[in-house]
Amino acid sequence: MAKGVYIKTFGCQMNVYDSARMTDVLAPLGFTAVDTAKDAELVILNTCHIRVKAAEKVYSELGTIRRLKAAKAKSGGRMIVAVAGCTAQAEGAEVIERAPFVDLVFGPQSYHRLPELIARVLRADGTAVLDTSFPTEPKFDFLPTAAAPRGFAAFLTVQEGCDKFCSFCVVPYTRGAEYSRPVAQILAEARGLVRDGVREITLLGQNVNAYHGEGPDGREWRLGKLIRHLAEIPGLDRIRYTTSHPRDVDDEQVAAHRDVPQLMPFLHLPVQSGSDRVLAAMNRHHTVADYRRIVDRLRCARADLALSTDLIVGHPGESEEDHRATLGLVNEVRFAQAFSFKYSPRPGTPAASGASQVHDDAKSRRLGELQQLLANHHREFNEACVGRTLPVLLQKPGRHLGQLAGRSPYLQSVHVAAVAARLGEIVPAVITAATANSLSGSLAETAAE
Numbered sequence: 001m002a003k004g005v006y007i008k009t010f011g012c013q014m015n016v017y018d019s020a021r022m023t024d025v026l027a028p029l030g031f032t033a034v035d036t037a038k039d040a041e042l043v044i045l046n047t048c049h050i051r052v053k054a055a056e057k058v059y060s061e062l063g064t065i066r067r068l069k070a071a072k073a074k075s076g077g078r079m080i081v082a083v084a085g086c087t088a089q090a091e092g093a094e095v096i097e098r099a100p101f102v103d104l105v106f107g108p109q110s111y112h113r114l115p116e117l118i119a120r121v122l123r124a125d126g127t128a129v130l131d132t133s134f135p136t137e138p139k140f141d142f143l144p145t146a147a148a149p150r151g152f153a154a155f156l157t158v159q160e161g162c163d164k165f166c167s168f169c170v171v172p173y174t175r176g177a178e179y180s181r182p183v184a185q186i187l188a189e190a191r192g193l194v195r196d197g198v199r200e201i202t203l204l205g206q207n208v209n210a211y212h213g214e215g216p217d218g219r220e221w222r223l224g225k226l227i228r229h230l231a232e233i234p235g236l237d238r239i240r241y242t243t244s245h246p247r248d249v250d251d252e253q254v255a256a257h258r259d260v261p262q263l264m265p266f267l268h269l270p271v272q273s274g275s276d277r278v279l280a281a282m283n284r285h286h287t288v289a290d291y292r293r294i295v296d297r298l299r300c301a302r303a304d305l306a307l308s309t310d311l312i313v314g315h316p317g318e319s320e321e322d323h324r325a326t327l328g329l330v331n332e333v334r335f336a337q338a339f340s341f342k343y344s345p346r347p348g349t350p351a352a353s354g355a356s357q358v359h360d361d362a363k364s365r366r367l368g369e370l371q372q373l374l375a376n377h378h379r380e381f382n383e384a385c386v387g388r389t390l391p392v393l394l395q396k397p398g399r400h401l402g403q404l405a406g407r408s409p410y411l412q413s414v415h416v417a418a419v420a421a422r423l424g425e426i427v428p429a430v431i432t433a434a435t436a437n438s439l440s441g442s443l444a445e446t447a448a449e
């Protein structure tokens, strides 16, 4: 009998990828994905631990799931509740202490073992099962091929984990050491996705440009070379990758932006701060000048490259002068898009125990100032697109009838008046309007009439 699995994904794109892969692993056990938790025999919360708010969300969601599980039990049914992902990895048994109705806790590196873990839950007499080990075998070697099509744009993890240990970040502890998948495995997965209708692939990695996987020639391949080979797959029309680290940008990566037309002219390159003092305290191993030079090299290679970034305000020790330096760098680079956060102390990370924590009032004000500036640049970037014709991959129905939503090369969300039959096409769209977060356009062929 078909059983329902409901996976709720929190946090980053890698979790989105992992959730899809969990569905693949569960398919042979008879599980199919359902849209609501109440219809599910298995509920998985795939969690995030990056900031305190992300971790809190998990527990508030668990409150809802507890009630659903109790209601299901009352009507004679059974619901297995699992907590996966980075909060599971970081908190382990603490999750079970705080939410004793949870049946299973497993980390991001062990979900290929889900069939065995679920069997253990079914055998257990109500005792929760915990697997937050970092297995020596890479999970990727055990994941089956995709159980269901992934739409027109899909994620593909090529690298995982991090060895950089930025002062503020939990990732090296939750995702473990850096690992690059072999090239042949990535190419096979990409070909499979394209066969299933995918036209755009975003290569994922916490440090995607630290990629150094084993090539078919037995040598180590870097990201630029991988991208060139992916671009040879017929039908793979768009390639993106995220997230890059400034320290790992190399000539091959820059040259790929110059030479590979399928590689979209958009790069997410977190800088975190515009102050050398803070960058040093963050253990970033790059300066503001390094970042500027990288941006120049990339823009030389691809003049229309749009940049996106991550920024943290209020890292321990950040002064008003440091903050103004961040505003200065942002004014200089003019990011097309950016994510900015108040520093959130994470247990076990060096910055969390650092002296000179910044007061929350100062963090809030600094974040407000930064976000206003970023929003201006974001709006200006979007407005500059009005009147241009951009290729848009039509990915899903839009908000209104007769409208489809897609993405421009610069990852902007674009609403285009078009019939559903055109889903999956890359169409030229004349951009007619820009709002804070999206663009509207009409099909160029219609506009020309």
Ligand code: 5AD
Residues within 6 Å of the ligand: 050, 051, 168, 169, 170, 270, 272, 310, 311, 312, 341, 342, 343, 344, 345, 346
């Ligand atoms: N507090 C605030 N922001 C953080 N990030 C990572 N750790 C923290 C933290 N402790 C941000 C960084 C990173 C992005 C994914 O999240 O900017 O690039």
Ligand code: SF4
Residues within 6 Å of the ligand: 162, 163, 164, 165, 166, 169, 170, 171, 172, 206, 207, 245
């Ligand atoms: Fe975290 Fe720094 Fe690694 Fe990025 S590079 S995942 S911010 S430790």
